[in-house]
Amino acid sequence: MKYEELAEIELPSGERRLGRVLEVNEDKALLQSFGGTTGMSVKGSSIRFLGRGIELGVSPDILGRIFDGLGRPIDDGPPIIPEKRLNINGNPINPYARDYPSEFIQTGFSTIDGLNTLVRGQKLPIFSGAGLPHSRIAAQIARHARVLGSQEKFAVVFGAMGITFEEAHFFIADFQKTGAIERAVLFINLANDPAIERIATPRLALTAAEYLAFEQDMHVLVILTDMTNYCEALREVSAARKEIPGRRGYPGYLYTDLSTIYERAGRIRGCKGSITQIPILTMPEDDKTHPIPDLTGYITEGQIIISRSLHRKGIYPPIDVLPSLSRLRDKGIGEGRTRDDHPDWANQIFASYARGKEAQELATILGEAALSPVDKQFLNFADRFETEFVNQGEYEDRRIEKTLEIGWELLTLLPRAELKRINDKYIDKYLPKR
DSSP: OOTTOEEEEEOTTSOEEEEEEEEEETTEEEEEETTOSTTOOTTTOEEEEOSSOOEEEEOGGGTTEEEETTSOBOSSOOOOOOSEEEETTOOOOOGGGEEOOOOEEEOSOHIIIIISOEETTOBOOEEEOTTSSHHHHHHHHHHHOEETTOOSOEEEEEEEEEEOHHHHHHHHHHHHHHTGGGGEEEEEEETTSOHHHHHHHHHHHHHHHHHHHHTSOOEEEEEEEOHHHHHHHHHHHHHHTTOOBOGGGOBTTHHHHHHHHHTTOEEETTOSOEEEEEEEEEOGGGOTTSHHHHHHHHHSSEEEEEOHHHHHTTOSSOEEEEEEEETTHHHHOSTTTSOTTHHHHHHHHHHHHHHHHHHHHHHHHHOGGGSOHHHHHHHHHHHHIIIIIIOOOTTOOOOHHHHHHHHHHHHTTSOGGGOTTSOHHHHHHHSOOO
16 A cells, blocks of 8 residues: 555445545555545445556546546536546656747736736636635636637636535536536535545646646646635645644645646647646635745746725726736737737836826825826726726626727826836827827
8 A cells, every 4th residue: 555545445334435545654554535434434344455546537528527526427427438547646747848838818807818917838826815706707717718819729627626515506507508618627526525535626627637738739727716725625634644734734745735736737848738727715814925825926927816995896806906916927918919019008007007096095195185186197097997997797708909998098098298118109009099
């Protein structure tokens, strides 16, 4: 027997359950059952070690299917006849073989496409909080995401960990209603499923993604929600193994474990396919310094921050562009990718909104009458930016051209002399005449 090996547990009633080896100590093994321990006893049960870890049977037929957290179909469809069975821990990508992310992925959200651009092969997490609409945002990205100017096949792999039945029903119904299910693979782990299963779910999703990307030449977007539930399960298993806890009780290897998930995104030189990853996590008490968002930020290439204050204003999606960041944005925008004015445009929009928020704070302290005429223009820009640029419909799929057009329209609220971050040739070409 060995660590992480699967075992089959036969109960006195004849029922069989799967378990996984958590620890081996001389002639003893600690097993965690996937199906709970109800009706189980040491005396009447027998155990058979299977000599392998968890595997996923893959074939092109997995597209359009819904699986549980262990890769078993739950959509009443026929069983998958696999071309091969793959270990869910995958194989590490040789760093030398990696190709640099460089192609724009359109999500349909202006705040992401325009200012915090997602690039093919990138890992860009969404930091949310309890009660915020990250589930709706995840479903909308899954519906609308596409690689622009490419005829290559695109797929979405969706892994949900520790979600409620209501959330699972929302995701499944949304995928089926909008037709997104045809190009998607769903792995659903419910809150009442075993914690050990929750640890396997993101790895199953990424194994399916690697097969579609590197063997079926597809562009694959992997959405994982909620990584906080995954880390809680990891802490639970760590406690069962009596490991020494680290920060806030999480195991000391949390960083390493998260990296084994996040680093499975990327492009490989010579391969047409790619894996782009959007992990979603809810920050306990909206605390960005909590170990989960803190370590995630070190591993990934930026973050999208969902704002509670924007949510209270009734703005959807409540994405706060100022603390959000995509470190690969400049690699995926500009001439030949989005549009020639996009880099300058993004810098100007960002700077103008930041100045408008400063004016908002000054107006709160000193009163609006104390602001200069130019500051009042920036204040108006910030308000209009939130209601017209950030705010959009849940089923609205904004093209990048529409996003740029809205931004240019908002820039007409400011004096031309204040547009210092845009080349004059782009102002002459794109700024609407008033």
